Amino acid sequence: MKRFASVFTCAGALALSVALVGCSTVQPWQKGNLAKSEMSFDHDPLQTRFEEHTYFSKEGASGGMSVGGGGCGCN
Amino acid sequence: MKTGSILAAAMALPGMLPSAHAQVTVPNATLIQFKYLYYRDYQDSGNRITVKSPALYLLAPISESWVFEIGAVYDSITGASPYYHTVLSGASGEGVEDKRAAGDITVTKYFGRTAISARAAYSTEDDYKSVAGGLTLRHATPDQNTTFTLGGGYSSDQISPADGPAFTRTKTTVDGIVGISQVLSKNDTAQVNLYYAQQRGYLTDPYKALYGVDQRPDKRDQMAALIRWNHYFEGLKASLRTSYRFYHDDWEINAHTGTVEWAQELPYGFTLTPSVRYTSQSAAFFYYDPVYDAALGPPFPPGYVNNPNGFYTSDQRLSAFGGITPGIKVAKSFVGGWSVDAKAEYYEQRADWRVGGDGSPGLQDFKAQLYQVGVSKKF
Numbered sequence: 001m002k003r004f005a006s007v008f009t010c011a012g013a014l015a016l017s018v019a020l021v022g023c024s025t026v027q028p029w030q031k032g033n034l035a036k037s038e039m040s041f042d043h044d045p046l047q048t049r050f051e052e053h054t055y056f057s058k059e060g061a062s063g064g065m066s067v068g069g070g071g072c073g074c075n
Numbered sequence: 076m077k078t079g080s081i082l083a084a085a086m087a088l089p090g091m092l093p094s095a096h097a098q099v100t101v102p103n104a105t106l107i108q109f110k111y112l113y114y115r116d117y118q119d120s121g122n123r124i125t126v127k128s129p130a131l132y133l134l135a136p137i138s139e140s141w142v143f144e145i146g147a148v149y150d151s152i153t154g155a156s157p158y159y160h161t162v163l164s165g166a167s168g169e170g171v172e173d174k175r176a177a178g179d180i181t182v183t184k185y186f187g188r189t190a191i192s193a194r195a196a197y198s199t200e201d202d203y204k205s206v207a208g209g210l211t212l213r214h215a216t217p218d219q220n221t222t223f224t225l226g227g228g229y230s231s232d233q234i235s236p237a238d239g240p241a242f243t244r245t246k247t248t249v250d251g252i253v254g255i256s257q258v259l260s261k262n263d264t265a266q267v268n269l270y271y272a273q274q275r276g277y278l279t280d281p282y283k284a285l286y287g288v289d290q291r292p293d294k295r296d297q298m299a300a301l302i303r304w305n306h307y308f309e310g311l312k313a314s315l316r317t318s319y320r321f322y323h324d325d326w327e328i329n330a331h332t333g334t335v336e337w338a339q340e341l342p343y344g345f346t347l348t349p350s351v352r353y354t355s356q357s358a359a360f361f362y363y364d365p366v367y368d369a370a371l372g373p374p375f376p377p378g379y380v381n382n383p384n385g386f387y388t389s390d391q392r393l394s395a396f397g398g399i400t401p402g403i404k405v406a407k408s409f410v411g412g413w414s415v416d417a418k419a420e421y422y423e424q425r426a427d428w429r430v431g432g433d434g435s436p437g438l439q440d441f442k443a444q445l446y447q448v449g450v451s452k453k454f
Contacts, residue, residue, distance in 0.1 A: 025218055025220060026218075026220055026258045026259075026260060026261050028093075028219070029093075030261040031093045031258070031261065032093045032261075033261060033262050033307040033309065034093070034258060034261065034262070034264055034307070035093035036307065036314065038314040038316075038338040038340075038346065038348075039264065039305050039307055039314050040305075041256070041264075041266055041303055041305070043316075043338075044108075044416070044449075045108065045132050045134075045146075046108050046109075046110040046130050046132050046146075046449060047110065047418065047447060047449070049130065049132075049146065049148070050110065050112045050128070050130070050445070050447060051445075054114065054422075054443075054445065055354075057392075058116070058392060058422075058424075058441070058443070059330070059354060059356065059392055059398065060324075060326075060328040060330060060356050060359065060392055060393050061299070061320075061322035061324075061328060061330035061332065061354070061356055062297070062299075062322075063250070063270045063272055063297055063299045063322070064252075064268055064270045064299035064300070064301035064320050064322070065268065065270075065301065066209070066211070066226070066228075066252065067209040067211065067226040067227055067228030067250045067251060067252050067270075068194050068196065068207045068208050068209020068210075068226075068227075068228025068229060068230065068250065069196065069207060069209075069228070069230070070177075070179075070196040070197070070198050070205040070206070070207030070230045070232070071198070071203070071205045071207075071230055071232040071246070071248065072175060072177070072198055072200065072203060072205060073173070073175070073200045073202055073203030073234070074152075074175075
């Protein structure tokens, strides 16, 4: 558990630093590039699902994107 | 004053403003997507699994504050699966054949800058059933530059092996996520997610337990920290998408996974996206190398007789290795919201490719090919 705690502390510090960097405000009319589909974190939902499912069934590590995904007999 | 009046005018026309993806806003279009995946994996000892999967996804805003999402997939699985290490079941003449049907539905209700999503998922195979659900809350700051995510999920799975003595076992998973998405500049957006999952119940591979040796702990606590960063190159008209995930669990697997994708806009609505993914993991503490007990022979690990109830696995997925996936995707969008795409990827795992330590010795390299073709329509 100590290991988990230290990892979470580091990740939390990182999240905070990202938030602080982000204090430079981007105005709504400046978001044209960010609105592009290719700039989205989920630009192709089925592709993400296929690839997550493949790696979930072929590797020891998984998770990090969403919750309540459910399991399969592939792992 | 001038800037203020432009802002006021812009705010009066919300439909005219671009909506960045880190924001919490009701999607303004319906999306229907169909994809077909062909997957095959193999080793020097022979072909392993082939999967053919048609899949459908629908995202539909049905009112000004409600959005529905539906996903469905059907997998046809054939081939051979290892009994232990890289010794294939197909080598003894018996292959694997299974079908999997899975569906999920997500309903999202928007309350201004806050959205609550409820998701339910179901998956069924001959020997496996899974029922899962989750709740996710997203909240954006007034400038829509920062979005906070909080979610929790639950999954209840049932395993009934098709071979050997009949039995049914269960496992449950409880998971949670906390995340922050941040617009960093007009060309940069980043996300950090922290993920935690607790699995309880039957986590052993029943087929490897029957034909080989596989006995796993009945609990597994997992955590992952995921960072994603997308940058848009205005001059080049290209999006660079990067991610890094650190993973740790109490089976002592540590994994580092990174992805880089370069989405290059081209004339006539084409987008070309080369990509690469790299992963490296350590082995579970109960994984044993393919060195067998002198008296019992394979698949028994040395000393098995003295401790037959200990934890053991010969599963290559829980060994130490590195994996690389280069890929290339071509997409073309048409007027009227149609687009088509095709993607090819090659995936290989090798013990030698692990960083920060040795890989597990004595295993054949694992190779796979993935091909996807898709069509989607927005309206």
